[in-house]
Amino acid sequence: xxxxxxxxxxxxxxxxxxxxxxxxxxxxxxxxxxxxxxxxxxxxxxxxxxxxxxxxxxxxxxxxxxxxxxxxxxxxxxxxxxxxxxxxxxxxxxxxxxxxxxxxxxxxxxxxxxxxxxxxxxxxxxxxxxxxxxxxxxxxxxxxxxxxxxxxxxxxxxxxxxxxxxxxxxxxxxxxxxxxxxxxxxxxxxxxxxxxxxxxxxxxxxxxxxxxxxxxxxxxx
Numbered sequence: 001x002x003x004x005x006x007x008x009x010x011x012x013x014x015x016x017x018x019x020x021x022x023x024x025x026x027x028x029x030x031x032x033x034x035x036x037x038x039x040x041x042x043x044x045x046x047x048x049x050x051x052x053x054x055x056x057x058x059x060x061x062x063x064x065x066x067x068x069x070x071x072x073x074x075x076x077x078x079x080x081x082x083x084x085x086x087x088x089x090x091x092x093x094x095x096x097x098x099x100x101x102x103x104x105x106x107x108x109x110x111x112x113x114x115x116x117x118x119x120x121x122x123x124x125x126x127x128x129x130x131x132x133x134x135x136x137x138x139x140x141x142x143x144x145x146x147x148x149x150x151x152x153x154x155x156x157x158x159x160x161x162x163x164x165x166x167x168x169x170x171x172x173x174x175x176x177x178x179x180x181x182x183x184x185x186x187x188x189x190x191x192x193x194x195x196x197x198x199x200x201x202x203x204x205x206x207x208x209x210x211x212x213x214x215x216x217x218x219x220x221x
Contacts, residue, residue, distance in 0.1 A: 021072045024079075024181070026218020032063045033211045034087055034120060036194075040204045061087040063212065065123075071220065075131035086121035086147075119147050123210070125168050125189070134175070140168035142189050146208070148196065159196045159204060166191035172214075183216040 035058035069079025127140030144166065148159045172185025194206040 021070055022220040024069045024071060024218045024220040026067055026216055028065045028067060028081070028214050028216035030063045030212040030214035032061050032087065034059050034061060036206045036208045041202060059088045063087060067216065067218070077129040079127055081125045081127070083123035086119045088119050121145050121147065127168060135171065135173050138168065138170035138172065138185065138187065142166045142168045144191055146194055162194055162196055164191040164194060164208065177217070180217055180219050185214050187212045187214055
């Protein structure tokens, strides 16, 4: 991602030398729905019966971001946005009860409570906006870090974190307020499937996406 960002901004610098354009900086705020359809497969090797648990979750979050872009003379905009905050994938922590297993060859007794949750952070997008009058269409490449926050039960193993790639599409309208420019848009980002394995060979998979209603304000130089 870092190499791609450097390449794009190097291209912007070269483009600026050949074409008239303007550099812009700004902030945006959005109401975002983060949704995930996931499943976990556990094996008998963890001390329990092999099974699959599935869940669909979502959460509504307020997200703020920073962006820098370059508008070419023809109105095409190339930019980069960064969300410096984290957001929950679900609006609550999910849990389930499982039978506690003793040493191999002994009877099982009691129960354990397994809890699971996840958050996303470092939501970065490199994008291009194509103008149609005051309107524009947006296409971008995005990355997102997913942090699992399950409880660690002895002998059950834990999952790590992951970085997912995705694509962003959107549509919006350009406006102005005094010396500032504004953008109001609806954007959808679909990420690649999340796939993680625990240290005890359990696996989780999830399909993650983000839908945003966004308002941005910036200034060009």
